[in-house]
Amino acid sequence: MNQLNIYYDIDHITIDLKYFFIIILDTMKTVKYFNFSPFIDNNISAIISKKNQNLTEKSRVDGIKYFGKKFKLDHQNIAIPVQTHSSNCKIIDNYGIFQNTDGIITKNKNITLSLSIADCCPVFVFDKKLKTRGLIHSGWKGTVDKICINAIDKFLELKSSLIDLKIYVGPSIQFCCFEVDNDVGDLFYENCKIRKRNKKFHVNLQKQIMIDLMSIGLKEHQINASEICTFENNDCESYRREKENSGRMLALFGEFTI
Numbered sequence: 001m002n003q004l005n006i007y008y009d010i011d012h013i014t015i016d017l018k019y020f021f022i023i024i025l026d027t028m029k030t031v032k033y034f035n036f037s038p039f040i041d042n043n044i045s046a047i048i049s050k051k052n053q054n055l056t057e058k059s060r061v062d063g064i065k066y067f068g069k070k071f072k073l074d075h076q077n078i079a080i081p082v083q084t085h086s087s088n089c090k091i092i093d094n095y096g097i098f099q100n101t102d103g104i105i106t107k108n109k110n111i112t113l114s115l116s117i118a119d120c121c122p123v124f125v126f127d128k129k130l131k132t133r134g135l136i137h138s139g140w141k142g143t144v145d146k147i148c149i150n151a152i153d154k155f156l157e158l159k160s161s162l163i164d165l166k167i168y169v170g171p172s173i174q175f176c177c178f179e180v181d182n183d184v185g186d187l188f189y190e191n192c193k194i195r196k197r198n199k200k201f202h203v204n205l206q207k208q209i210m211i212d213l214m215s216i217g218l219k220e221h222q223i224n225a226s227e228i229c230t231f232e233n234n235d236c237e238s239y240r241r242e243k244e245n246s247g248r249m250l251a252l253f254g255e256f257t258i
């Protein structure tokens with residue numbers, strides 16, 4: 001009986017030590033991220049995690065909570081869209097998980113918007129007067145379905161004036177590396193694609209997004225875009241490069257301190 005108790009105790013100690021080391025390692029681990037805030041507004045935080053944060057499609061929700069914790073964000077303040085490559089945008093006023101949504105927009109300063117990406121364009125939209133924020137997932141499908149225009153419509157519903165908006169298109173697979181088949185290439189504007197010798201197209205997501213935004217009245221100086229190509233940059237996760245093994249980069253957009 002005594003022996004059993006001893007074993008039980010040892011087992012207990014082992015577990016405690018294991019947790020102790022996990023906590024130490026966790027504290028030492030630094031989260032690496034891109035900071036795009038200066039391109040948008042000094043009073044707002046717009047960041048995207050770099051590669052190798054062990055964030056995958058399956059662990060997306062846990063990953064967002066974990067990443068958020070590093071910035072002292074309570075997960076109860078984070079809005080998480082379940083992205084489906086749709087052109088659906090939602091105005092939200094609380095945290096939680098939003099089904100079948102690829103763009104979330106909020107006026108609520110307590111809410112941090114999130115998004116996960118690996119090659120698609122993360123688009124940050126900010127109204128510098130009303131402080132409304134939007135975070136949009138625009139892959140090839142969202143782009144040709146004009147999700148960014150849908151997002152701007154939601155800003156207008158929330159009484160934004162176009163002139164107050166600032167837009168930043170984050171890292172994505174770029175014109176240099178984004179090869180698609182004819183059926184997809186056909187959906188892009190003539191000046192946003194080039195036909196290659198193998199009869200496939202290279203398409204330019206960023207340019208198509210910018211053309212669409214300018215077609216509804218936004219000016220060029222209101223829109224900035226990252227030059228980082230996720231396919232080529234080893235700090236980025238890339239679905240095209242890593243296939244099923246690809247992790248995800250997480251975008252957070254909110255009034256938190258970094």
Ligand SMILES: [Zn+2]
Nearest residue numbers: 176177229232
């Ligand atoms: Zn490239």
